[in-house]
Amino acid sequence: MPATDITELSSSEQTFLDPYLPSPSAPSASGKSAKLPFVTLTYACSLDGMIALAPGVRTALSGPETKSMTHYLRLKHDAILVGAGTAVADLPSLNCRYPGAEFDEQPQPVIVDPRRRWKVEGSALGRLAEEGKGRQPWAVSLGGNSDEACKRLVVEESEGGRMDWETVLRKLKAEGIRSVMVEGGATVINALLAEPGLVDSVIVTIAPTWLGQGGLAACPAVTTVDGRRVNAARLADTTWRQFGADAVLCGRLGA
Numbered sequence: 001m002p003a004t005d006i007t008e009l010s011s012s013e014q015t016f017l018d019p020y021l022p023s024p025s026a027p028s029a030s031g032k033s034a035k036l037p038f039v040t041l042t043y044a045c046s047l048d049g050m051i052a053l054a055p056g057v058r059t060a061l062s063g064p065e066t067k068s069m070t071h072y073l074r075l076k077h078d079a080i081l082v083g084a085g086t087a088v089a090d091l092p093s094l095n096c097r098y099p100g101a102e103f104d105e106q107p108q109p110v111i112v113d114p115r116r117r118w119k120v121e122g123s124a125l126g127r128l129a130e131e132g133k134g135r136q137p138w139a140v141s142l143g144g145n146s147d148e149a150c151k152r153l154v155v156e157e158s159e160g161g162r163m164d165w166e167t168v169l170r171k172l173k174a175e176g177i178r179s180v181m182v183e184g185g186a187t188v189i190n191a192l193l194a195e196p197g198l199v200d201s202v203i204v205t206i207a208p209t210w211l212g213q214g215g216l217a218a219c220p221a222v223t224t225v226d227g228r229r230v231n232a233a234r235l236a237d238t239t240w241r242q243f244g245a246d247a248v249l250c251g252r253l254g255a
């Protein structure tokens with residue numbers, strides 16, 4: 001891989017992150033089936049909880065140190081998953097540019113794209129795969145199309161025309177994916193924050209900036225118990241560390 005602005009993490013930064021990453025010693029979400037991959041939910045947000053200036057606007061929040069952290073995380077997972085909204089808006093690379101990363105260590109890019117909104121043709125993902133700098137992407141869709149230059153994992157439609165997250169993750173595990181780094185966007189993050197049984201770790205970069213009103217928030221849906229509103233999600237087993245100007249919060253979804 002060519003040189004990039006991504007630098008190696010220090011050993012103490014790695015030690016900080018490693019308990020939240022897939023490994024034989026890292027526990028899975030309690031009661032999780034062996035048919036599911038280890039799932040790390042990770043994203044960058046502002047002090048007002050926004051992940052983008054507006055829907056569909058690619059917004060740099062991570063500083064150089066947390067960007068390097070993202071590539072360390074990519075190195076540690078079998079797959080990176082984003083929603084079609086992110087794939088269309090951000091034109092992402094979704095490869096691992098960590099120093100020394102070999103092709104064999106590249107994560108499998110996965111786009112959750114029920115209605116085939118995103119096209120591999122003309123995408124950065126497709127180009128990088130052709131150049132040997134990343135793997136050929138997969139899409140998870142409600143219907144297949146064998147003519148495309150993109151492998152499609154087909155899942156059944158569930159209520160409201162959506163795909164059930166457990167089904168999507170089981171499908172990936174059946175394809176040999178043992179760990180998935182979920183990077184976004186808002187729709188995907190907000191859905192998975194409400195699925196503590198599926199998510200093993202959460203790693204959030206908090207940038208010292210406010211994006212302002214009209215931004216796109218990482219904010220799960222309202223949750224009620226017995227008709228009364230309760231917190232939508234909470235992290236347990238938390239730990240914090242500064243990476244450059246940003247704070248990084250690691251935890252596990254739970255009580």
Ligand SMILES: NC(=O)C1=CN([C@@H]2O[C@H](COP(=O)(O)OP(=O)(O)OC[C@H]3O[C@@H](n4cnc5c(N)ncnc54)[C@H](O)[C@@H]3O)[C@@H](O)[C@H]2O)C=CC1
Binds near residue numbers: 042050057083163189
């Ligand atoms: N700051 C950060 O760390 C990140 C920011 N972003 C930002 O997020 C924004 C994109 O967010 P969104 O528009 O919410 O798009 P998204 O990336 O969450 O994708 C939403 C789309 O994915 C599909 N999808 C997701 N879950 C589904 C399900 N359960 N069943 C069926 N289809 C499903 C649907 O097509 C849906 O329209 C962009 O502005 C991007 O820049 C994206 C990733 C990380």
Ligand SMILES: Nc1nc(O)c(N)c(N[C@@H]2O[C@H](COP(=O)(O)O)[C@@H](O)[C@H]2O)n1
Binds near residue numbers: 183
């Ligand atoms: N960690 C993080 N910090 C930010 O500030 C971001 N905007 C994102 N976005 C995610 O990273 C993807 C871009 O990846 P490439 O550099 O193109 O490989 C983007 O699509 C979001 O998933 N992440």
